[in-house]
Amino acid sequence: MSLVHTQQQQRNSARIGMNISTANSRLRKMIMWDLILETDRNWCFRCGKKIKDISDLSIDHKQPWRAADDPKTSFFDLNNIAFSHFSCNTGANGGGGNARKTHCPQGHPLAGDNLRVSTRGYRICRACERAYRQRKYRTKRLSLMAKRKTRAAQNRVVETP
Numbered sequence: 001m002s003l004v005h006t007q008q009q010q011r012n013s014a015r016i017g018m019n020i021s022t023a024n025s026r027l028r029k030m031i032m033w034d035l036i037l038e039t040d041r042n043w044c045f046r047c048g049k050k051i052k053d054i055s056d057l058s059i060d061h062k063q064p065w066r067a068a069d070d071p072k073t074s075f076f077d078l079n080n081i082a083f084s085h086f087s088c089n090t091g092a093n094g095g096g097g098n099a100r101k102t103h104c105p106q107g108h109p110l111a112g113d114n115l116r117v118s119t120r121g122y123r124i125c126r127a128c129e130r131a132y133r134q135r136k137y138r139t140k141r142l143s144l145m146a147k148r149k150t151r152a153a154q155n156r157v158v159e160t161p
C-alpha cells in the first residue's frame with residue numbers, strides 16, 4: 001500500500017469517525033442483507049429457520065473449504081456458498097463445519113425419525129418443528145379466544161335493555 005493511499009484512508013476514516021475498511025465491509029454487508037431480504041434468501045442453511053437480523057447473518061460454506069482438496073477454489077465457489085445464523089455456522093465460530101452436527105441447537109438428535117430434510121436441502125429437527133407449530137397454534141387460539149370474548153362482551157352491551 002502506498003503512503004498516499006494510507007494517508008487518504010486515514011483522512012476518510014477521520015471523516016466518518018471509524019476505520020474506513022470496517023465501514024466498507026459493513027456497508028457491503030448491509031447491501032447484501034438488503035438483497036437477501038428482497039430475494040427471500042434469509043433462510044439458514046443449517047437449521048432451516050429464518051435469519052431475522054443482519055447481526056445474525058453469516059456467510060457459510062456448504063462443504064467445509066478448509067478440508068477441501070483445493071481450499072481456495074472451494075472458498076470462492078459461489079455454488080458452495082450459503083447463508084446461515086452465526087450460531088449455526090460452526091465454521092465461523094472456528095469449528096469444523098456443521099454438516100457433521102449430530103444434534104439441533106435444542107439438543108434433539110438430528111437422526112432417524114427426528115430428522116427431516118427440506119426441499120432446500122436443510123436438515124430439520126422434527127421435535128423443534130412440532131414445538132414451533134404448537135407454539136404458533138397456541139398463540140393463534142389465544143388471540144381468537146380473546147377476540148371472541150370481546151365480541152361476546154360487545155353483544156352483551158347491545159342486548160341489555
Ligand SMILES: [Zn+2]
Binds near residue numbers: 047048049085
Ligand atoms: Zn440457523
Ligand SMILES: [Zn+2]
Binds near residue numbers: 104105106125126127
Ligand atoms: Zn430440535
